[in-house]
Amino acid sequence: MDPVEKEYFTRAVYGIARLIPPGRATSYGAIARAAGHPELSRLAGRIMSHSGGDGVPAHRVVNSRGILTAAAAFGGAGRLERLLEAEGVEVRSGRICRWREVFWDPLAEIVPKE
DNA sequence: CTCTTGACGCAAT
DNA sequence: CATTGCGCCAAGA
Numbered sequence: 001m002d003p004v005e006k007e008y009f010t011r012a013v014y015g016i017a018r019l020i021p022p023g024r025a026t027s028y029g030a031i032a033r034a035a036g037h038p039e040l041s042r043l044a045g046r047i048m049s050h051s052g053g054d055g056v057p058a059h060r061v062v063n064s065r066g067i068l069t070a071a072a073a074f075g076g077a078g079r080l081e082r083l084l085e086a087e088g089v090e091v092r093s094g095r096i097c098r099w100r101e102v103f104w105d106p107l108a109e110i111v112p113k114e
Numbered sequence: 115c116t117c118t119t120g121a122c123g124c125a126a127t
Numbered sequence: 128c129a130t131t132g133c134g135c136c137a138a139g140a
Contacts, residue, residue: 001137042122
């Protein structure tokens, strides 16, 4: 991938992640799509894992099924769940309950649909 | 240089 | 549900 394009993608990923409202969550794939690269969901995940905090709510990003695949990276399964529950997101067995409602799609929510 | 892994996704089985 | 296959890219062995 082009270094420049990669840099652009990275910025887009962080930028979009910062827009996720509290109490909501989105997926790596959704972010990748919004960033203009639907096939780079995996890369989006990698990028998020590197997001050292600066205003990037990484705990609000899960996989497309609402499963907290990053739990381990947050220092134990409970840590991540606690962060989400503190914002009103119900989590059970490592998955977000009512995922359909909690899911925040950048494309649909940022871009006003005609 | 090749292989393997991984905070992924999606369709098919 | 769980598995498999295929697509993608980066980093580490």
